[in-house]
Amino acid sequence: MSDIDEALIGSFKRVLINLAHFLPAVLALVVAIAVFALLGAGLSWLVRRLLNRVRFDERAGRVNAAGVTDWSPSHSPTLLVGRVVYWSVVVLGVVVGVSAYDSATSSSHLAPVFLPYLGRSIGAFLIAIVGTLTANYLSRSVLISAANARLQYARMLSVGVKSLVFVFTGAMMLDHLQIGRAIVELGFGILFGGIVLTLALAIGLGSKEIVARSIERNTDKSTPIDQALAHAAGDTSRGVRHF
């Protein structure tokens, strides 16, 4: 009976000792993240004040008419830079916190496992942001161009482009995170190849007349739009000239 008591007390002591090592480590991690979050907020505020003072939004809009401001139109470039600064400092805080956690607990080896994965997660997150922006931008470009080219199936084309970019982005993210690499490669290859083959077959076989009509219309549009001059002399009805 006394052996059992000793074993239980020993286990309990070890748990308490581990907890005594673990709690300060967690506290160090939380404090590091909190301090860096506050620091990030302060830095972000400072950067935004500075950029507002030098009229960064105005300059960015004037210099780069189709650049970052167009890719994230609902946010001003200043706000974007401010957020990038804030999150960079927070991530730095996480890195410092994890290192502090490792130092506080002699038995833990979190940093060698966590930090590389954190790096990959940030990379995957950036891929997701760029992929989403690209998908939205391209799908809207295709929608507007196709509608202006008078294609009835403009929306379908737009959704198709968006889906392709999302599939591509998702595969890149999973590959970057090293999750199911072989399966992702194989699955992406099959899916992407299948979509392209389907489109090729659909266009080549099923929609050849539509494509022929589209090409015909585009050929007509590639001539000068000054159709008024192109009409035969003596023709009572004339075309329009926009500018």
Next chain:
Amino acid sequence: MAVSDTAMETAQQTTGPAVAVTSLLVCLGNAYSSTSPEAIQPLLGMIRQALAAAANPVGKVSVLFPAEQAEMGTIDQDGITLQPYHSNPDAGSLSLHTAAMWLQMHEWMRTRGSDAGILLGAEAETLSPQTFSGMIHAVAGRGADLAIPRYILPSNQGLLNQAMLAPLTRALFTGRISFPLALDTGFSSRMAERMALAAQRVPAGSRANNILWPVNEAAVAGFELAEVGNTQRDLPPLFGDLSQILREVAGSLFTDIEAKATFWQRTRPAKDTLRVDGEQSVVPAPIELVADQEIDDLISSFRIGYTNLHDIWSLVLPPQTLVSLKRLSQASQENFAITDAVWVRIVYDFVLAHRLRTLSRGHLLGALAPLYLAWVASHLLALREGAVSDGDRLVRAFEADRPYLVSRWRWPDRFNP
């Protein structure tokens, strides 16, 4: 604020003091790229006729033309000095005068001591000598800083100008000029300096294809504006699609409106525009009927746009405009009409969205194309039914609704659709 018609009727004189022009600099725009002195002989003939008939004696006349080999040197031909300059291969395809051209023009005028300059666009040889001498007279004899010809175009041409450019310019900048982005422009040395300053504000990399708006610059500077005659002229062929034209021209005007917001938000008294060498009354545009098929195509473009771009339009336009567009998309050809009030709101809301960057500016101007085509179809149908092409009516509608633009410009969220 509405500009009264009486303001237009002032200064309707065709004569003025015979002030001599010491040095006149005529520059052929980039549309004459890679030309030769022989190729511009018809144009020189027109200039000689104009100078002979000019009310103001002109001293030295220099004609600059773009050439691939600018090293060929100056040539004197019957009192006109011809000088080649390096053509700019990056200039836009719309034969318009860019910031780089204005900057260069000011530099040439400064080094030659020219007191008047004339920029000519493509096909300028078809311009009448009276118009050319009218531009000289406006600047030298009448003290105008900017002289713009008033082209007489058939009702089916220059539609973007009728729909948007002229009404917007006149409503916001009070310059009573019918073609704010004319191919040909006469100006004083101080106007050239002002344009050069405006050109310098454009980033160096985009000066070669950035269009400037001289009428707006002159209005902001308080310079004297003149409109020359009722001019007939051949227009150069245009290449490119409507979206490109909207991006380059309407986009440029929207940007200029944003840059000069402090000017047009204030109510200002109407400023007279000089009329030079023209008829007392404005000659109405000759009516040219358009084929049924073409009007059908325009309406169909709008309907396809409505089906596909409705979500994008709803980011820009308020609900009442969207309801009007819905009705328009369901209307038959006989009832297809977009009212002035709806069109004005559409244009103003797009100007605001351009400023607020509600969506990418390229996308925004692309999404405007079907709406503009709806206006064109409606306009052509109205002309077919015997309506008179009255640009002033649309201008008055733009002027009347200007408070809406000013309010939303100042407090965009208060009126946010």
